[in-house]
Amino acid sequence: MVCPALQAGALSPILDRTGKTFPTDTLTPKAEDAMAPTELIRTTYTIRTDEPTRAANLIAREMSLGVKKTSYETAQTESFAAKPTILKTGKSKVVVEIMVPSQRIASAYGLVLSIAGEISCLNILKSIELTDFHPPDTLLARLPGPQFGAEGIARKRKNPKRPLFITVLKPSQGLTPSEYAHIAYESLVGGMDVVKSDELLQEPSEDYIKRLKATVEAARRAEEETGEPKWVMMHTVDRPSAMVERYLAGGKAGAGIAMLSPAASGFPMLEELARHRVVPIMAHMATSDWLWQPHGMSVRSWARFMRILGSDIILYPALAGTLKAKKKFMNDVLEICREPMSSMKTSLIAVGGGMHAGTLGIHADMFGPDFAYLCGGGVCGHPDGARAGGQSIRQSWDAWSQKIPLEKYRKGHKALDRALTAFATYV
Amino acid sequence: MVCPALQAGALSPILDRTGKTFPTDTLTPKAEDAMAPTELIRTTYTIRTDEPTRAANLIAREMSLGVKKTSYETAQTESFAAKPTILKTGKSKVVVEIMVPSQRIASAYGLVLSIAGEISCLNILKSIELTDFHPPDTLLARLPGPQFGAEGIARKRKNPKRPLFITVLKPSQGLTPSEYAHIAYESLVGGMDVVKSDELLQEPSEDYIKRLKATVEAARRAEEETGEPKWVMMHTVDRPSAMVERYLAGGKAGAGIAMLSPAASGFPMLEELARHRVVPIMAHMATSDWLWQPHGMSVRSWARFMRILGSDIILYPALAGTLKAKKKFMNDVLEICREPMSSMKTSLIAVGGGMHAGTLGIHADMFGPDFAYLCGGGVCGHPDGARAGGQSIRQSWDAWSQKIPLEKYRKGHKALDRALTAFATYV
Numbered sequence: 001m002v003c004p005a006l007q008a009g010a011l012s013p014i015l016d017r018t019g020k021t022f023p024t025d026t027l028t029p030k031a032e033d034a035m036a037p038t039e040l041i042r043t044t045y046t047i048r049t050d051e052p053t054r055a056a057n058l059i060a061r062e063m064s065l066g067v068k069k070t071s072y073e074t075a076q077t078e079s080f081a082a083k084p085t086i087l088k089t090g091k092s093k094v095v096v097e098i099m100v101p102s103q104r105i106a107s108a109y110g111l112v113l114s115i116a117g118e119i120s121c122l123n124i125l126k127s128i129e130l131t132d133f134h135p136p137d138t139l140l141a142r143l144p145g146p147q148f149g150a151e152g153i154a155r156k157r158k159n160p161k162r163p164l165f166i167t168v169l170k171p172s173q174g175l176t177p178s179e180y181a182h183i184a185y186e187s188l189v190g191g192m193d194v195v196k197s198d199e200l201l202q203e204p205s206e207d208y209i210k211r212l213k214a215t216v217e218a219a220r221r222a223e224e225e226t227g228e229p230k231w232v233m234m235h236t237v238d239r240p241s242a243m244v245e246r247y248l249a250g251g252k253a254g255a256g257i258a259m260l261s262p263a264a265s266g267f268p269m270l271e272e273l274a275r276h277r278v279v280p281i282m283a284h285m286a287t288s289d290w291l292w293q294p295h296g297m298s299v300r301s302w303a304r305f306m307r308i309l310g311s312d313i314i315l316y317p318a319l320a321g322t323l324k325a326k327k328k329f330m331n332d333v334l335e336i337c338r339e340p341m342s343s344m345k346t347s348l349i350a351v352g353g354g355m356h357a358g359t360l361g362i363h364a365d366m367f368g369p370d371f372a373y374l375c376g377g378g379v380c381g382h383p384d385g386a387r388a389g390g391q392s393i394r395q396s397w398d399a400w401s402q403k404i405p406l407e408k409y410r411k412g413h414k415a416l417d418r419a420l421t422a423f424a425t426y427v
Numbered sequence: 428m429v430c431p432a433l434q435a436g437a438l439s440p441i442l443d444r445t446g447k448t449f450p451t452d453t454l455t456p457k458a459e460d461a462m463a464p465t466e467l468i469r470t471t472y473t474i475r476t477d478e479p480t481r482a483a484n485l486i487a488r489e490m491s492l493g494v495k496k497t498s499y500e501t502a503q504t505e506s507f508a509a510k511p512t513i514l515k516t517g518k519s520k521v522v523v524e525i526m527v528p529s530q531r532i533a534s535a536y537g538l539v540l541s542i543a544g545e546i547s548c549l550n551i552l553k554s555i556e557l558t559d560f561h562p563p564d565t566l567l568a569r570l571p572g573p574q575f576g577a578e579g580i581a582r583k584r585k586n587p588k589r590p591l592f593i594t595v596l597k598p599s600q601g602l603t604p605s606e607y608a609h610i611a612y613e614s615l616v617g618g619m620d621v622v623k624s625d626e627l628l629q630e631p632s633e634d635y636i637k638r639l640k641a642t643v644e645a646a647r648r649a650e651e652e653t654g655e656p657k658w659v660m661m662h663t664v665d666r667p668s669a670m671v672e673r674y675l676a677g678g679k680a681g682a683g684i685a686m687l688s689p690a691a692s693g694f695p696m697l698e699e700l701a702r703h704r705v706v707p708i709m710a711h712m713a714t715s716d717w718l719w720q721p722h723g724m725s726v727r728s729w730a731r732f733m734r735i736l737g738s739d740i741i742l743y744p745a746l747a748g749t750l751k752a753k754k755k756f757m758n759d760v761l762e763i764c765r766e767p768m769s770s771m772k773t774s775l776i777a778v779g780g781g782m783h784a785g786t787l788g789i790h791a792d793m794f795g796p797d798f799a800y801l802c803g804g805g806v807c808g809h810p811d812g813a814r815a816g817g818q819s820i821r822q823s824w825d826a827w828s829q830k831i832p833l834e835k836y837r838k839g840h841k842a843l844d845r846a847l848t849a850f851a852t853y854v
Contacts, residue, residue: 058749066625067597067804071812072610077601104600104629110664112691113626117713121750121780170494173531174504183499198493199540202531237537240667240699264539266693272667286544289722296717322485323548353548377494385498 039103043115043133044087045096046294048126052094055124056084060098062119079103095131102139108271108309111135111143116297127295133304140342144274144310149345150337150370153280153312156256157193157229161369162401163360164313165192165393166233167386168352168376172198177207181214183386187379188222188230190390190415195219196233198376199261199286205238208246209253216254231256233282240269244276251278261286267305274310282313282350282372289324299329303336307347313372315350319362322354327366334367348372356423357396357406357416364400383422384415391415466530470542470560471514472523473721475553479521482551483511487525489546506530522558529566535698535736538562538570543724554722560731567769571701571737576772577764577797580707580739583683584620584656588796589828590787591740592619592820593660594813595779595803599625604634608641610813614806615649615657617817617842622646623660625803626688626713632665635673636680643681658683660709667696671703678705688713694732701737709740709777709799716751726756730763733774740775740799746789748781754793761794775799783850784823784833784843791827810849811842818842 049055061068064082080101088095105111116130135143148156157164167187169180184195195215203211212234219230234255236246243265247258261284262270273281283306291297297305299316306314316333317323330351337347351363352374360373379389395416399409410417476482488495491509507528515522532538543557562570575583584591594614596607611622622642630638639661646657661682663673670692674685688711689697700708710733718724724732726743733741743760744750757778764774778790779801787800806816822843826836837844 062749063627064599065597066595066599066627067808070597070804070808072602072606072807073598074601074606076603077598080598080600106629106631107664107666107669109666109670109692109696110629113664113688113713114629116717117626117688117691118750118780120714120716121712121744123744123749123751168493170492170497171500171504171507172491172493173507174501175499176503179499179501199544200490200493202533202537202541204531204533237534237540239534239536239702240693240695241671242534243536243695244668261540261544262693264544264693265536265695266667266689266691268667268670268692269536269695275666285548286540287547289547290543290720290724291717293717293720293722295720317548317550322489322550323545324550353545377497380499381494381497 038136038138039101041100041102041115041133041135041139043098043100044131045098045119046129046131047094047096048092048294049094049124051124052086052089052096055094055122056086056096056098058122058124059096059119059128060084062122063098063100063114063117102136105139106142108143108268108305109266112267112305120295129294130297130301132298132300135308137342140308140344143308144271145308145341145344146280146310146312146347147274147277147345148280148312150312150348151345153348156280162397163364163367163369164194164348164350164372165390166194166196166350166352166372166374167192167379167390168198168374169195170198170376170380172200173202177211177214180211181218183380184215184232185218185222186386187390188219189225190379190387191394192375192379192390193228194231194233194257196257196259196374197235199235199259199284201235202237205242205246208236209249212250212253212255219254233257233259235259240272243269244272247273247276247278255279257282259284262306262309263287263291267309270306270309270311280312281310282315283311284315285317292329298332300332300336303333307336307341308344311347312345313348313350315352315372315374317353318351318355318359318374320359321352325351325353330366350374352376354378357392357419358423360393360396361400361406364397369401378419378423381422382415383418388415388418392419465563465565466528468527468529468542468560468562468566470525470527471558472525472546473556473558474521474523475519475721476521476551478551479513479516479523482521482549483513483523483525485549485551486523486546486555487511489549490525490527490541490544529563532566533569535570535695535732536693539694539732547722556721557724557728559725559727562735564769567735567771570735571698572735572768572771573707573737573739573774574701574704574772575707575739577739577775578772580775581797589824590791590794590796591621591775591777591799592817593621593623593777593779593799593801594619594806594817595625595801596622597625597803597807599627600629604638604641607638608645610807611642611659612645612649613813614817615646616652617806617814618821619802619806619817620655621658621660621684623684623686623801624662626662626686626711628662629664632669632673635663636676639677639680639682646681660684660686662686667699670696671699674700674703674705682706684709686711689733689736690714690718694736697733697736697738707739708737709742710738711742712744719756725759727759727763730760734763734768735771738774739772740777742777742779742799742801744780745778745782745786745801747786748779750780752778752780757793777801779803781805784819784846785850787820787823788827788833791824796828805846805850808849809842810845815842815845819846
């Protein structure tokens with residue numbers, strides 16, 4: 001596709017079709033720009049279209065040179081051309097594989113633009129799903145990945161053989177720092193490991209620090225009383241530069257873990273926070289279901305973005321709760337969390353959304369002890385308060401790990417018994 | 428819904444249901460937290476569900492207190508409760524209006540989480556579309572809005588009575604700074620006003636500055652030769668903090684305008700750049716079509732986000748091009764760009780995607796002279812080069828403004844004539 005007139009010498013002055021001199025720099029192309037098999041992202045898309053071949057070519061064009069033909073192609077520009085292959089043609093869907101040159105990609109924003117950008121708008125497509133992608137090791141090395149990883153989190157926890165129990169503190173907004181810290185303390189003493197704010201909680205910077213400090217102090221007391229590590233999870237809601245400041249200040253104030261909703265904040269914000277490497281980060285799923293569609297990206301692709309951009313924990317909606325979840329997709333997230341990926345650390349899977357003592361078992365059956373379990377109303381909304389809520393979760397876990405059915409174990413375990421009654425019709 | 432035991436005195440020590448003291452701060456609630464009719468976002472959603480009333484209540488709950496009942500509600504937390512109303516029940520769709528308390532929202536991230544967050548994942552919904560939203564003036568005052576606006580851009584252009592013609596420089600990647608600047612110069616001398624890079628172009632920081640400087644120098648030469656203002660549009664692809672640095676450095680290097688793809692970068696990044704107020708910003712639509720779905724946000728809502736978060740120019744796919752566009756949605760964007768919105772400046776609508784000299788007229792028919800028109804291949808891919816490409820666009824405009832049909836005007840106007848032939852089968 002290179003214009004013959006230009007193909008000969010990309011580095012010496014050449015003429016474009018208008019007959020004018022087409023100046024070039026005397027610089028030699030950089031080594032990293034040379035097309036190498038190690039610099040291709042193998043990307044698969046599932047599309048619906050009436051013209052599969054033309055569509056595949058257009059997708060590849062839109063994600064590389066962006067043009068059919070000009071007078072200005074050089075050997076160097078051609079090294080950025082993406083190559084499509086049709087893998088599978090079904091009745092209504094077609095699977096296309098595109099090899100996307102990645103030699104210049106070095107950020108989350110760049111990656112999203114390159115494999116999930118303007119292609120969403122292509123007229124020739126009824127829909128396009130980013131089904132999966134495999135970045136080369138060279139690209140993975142330029143992205144942060146989990147900074148602590150499931151292994152780092154386990155070490156910080158002194159490797160207990162049970163899930164990380166996280167209270168989502170409710171009601172979500174309007175509590176004073178002391179009120180907030182009080183509920184946090186209760187749930188932690190009850191048996192929870194981490195207390196986090198709901199993703200909706202917003203507050204001016206000074207209130208954020210005040211609440212964080214009060215909660216960290218409460219966690220320290222709970223730690224002393226129980227002998228278990230207790231963490232406070234921060235969530236900074238602000239404009240990007242101020243979010244970084246809050247994240248750093250929160251880490252300094254003792255928040256041992258952080259949360260972010262990358263689909264709402266933009267995936268690049270995850271990369272930004274991860275690169276500061278202050279504390280482990282949990283990627284929350286707010287807004288993500290709008291992406292998880294046949295015209296969007298698969299849960300698998302989303303989870304892959306989350307891991308390679310720096311999520312130590314990846315939260316997906318829980319089964320039997322208030323949020324949409326599918327076992328198949330949950331298994332995809334689990335696989336992405338744990339699969340070998342160059343030298344990147346693994347991520348820990350988390351589930352949440354309308355959870356309580358009665359819904360723990362089905363997840364433990366799937367994951368074993370290595371996952372994070374989020375309970376908001378199921379802890380704070382316990383009829384006897386957040387301490388009993390925390391206790392009910394631990395009792396539910398004790399029952400599961402001893403293989404005793406909940407219906408049997410609830411006798412003699414009041415917090416569990418009261419939770420199972422209260423939350424039987426919770427949602 | 429307030430726990431009666433707590434309702435009496437939210438500011439004095441009270442007992443929660445466990446009988447323990449529930450500590451409170453002695454601070455009085457802040458004035459901005461008091462629920463006032465001026466602090467409600469009127470938000471409408473179109474949902475598909477089998478249980479409309481329950482669904483409406485759940486959406487309102489998920490976007491405010493996030494819980495059914497705990498021991499810890501106070502008058503203060505209750506001020507954050509969102510209130511749903513069912514506006515319209517159709518055969519398969521229901522329109523719900525929710526009044527969302529906004530007293531603590533002060534950032535793009537917070538706004539997205541509050542009206543477009545976890546609700547996307549609710550199990551009870553087959554789909555939920557954010558159809559429109561009306562932030563109160565108090566909230567608009569806390570968001571940047573266009574910093575220059577359509578009016579500021581017109582002034583900078585010395586108010587010519589024609590569209591802003593923007594070259595999207597192609598091929599997208601791999602050109603050296605001189606090659607890039609050469610094509611830019613040609614298109615600008617030909618008659619284009621602005622040259623911008625394709626959203627896929629990525630490069631290390633030093634190359635970015637080198638290319639920008641070479642292009643600004645080319646634009647200055649074109650300015651001298653034509654006597655018209657010529658701009659270079661920068662697009663910073665990097666991690667967020669580095670994007671801000673590049674944006675500031677680019678402004679200093681003479682880039683007179685900037686681009687961002689907020690659906691790929693995250694809407695908060697638009698707020699971040701706008702708050703720096705360096706140059707006007709155009710919001711690009713890459714990745715946006717994945718949001719513009721019945722389970723997502725309407726084009727209207729997207730455009731509203733773009734304007735209130737700081738887009739001076741809002742780009743929507745053009746008609747008759749390579750990208751999906753609907754006249755109805757284009758009119759929505761136009762309306763949002765121009766409608767009165769507190770004291771916020773207006774935005775300029777832009778269209779692009781597979782445009783050339785032959786596709787200008789249908790847009791001018793809709794918008795008149797006040798819009799921005801993006802041509803990539805339609806300028807750079809002109810058979811006689813980018814200069815002829817720029818000329819063809821200006822000739823097409825001359826024909827439209829003199830009400831002469833293109834088929835007549837092409838005689839005697841070579842650049843136009845050649846474009847109409849070359850791009851007749853362009854896409």
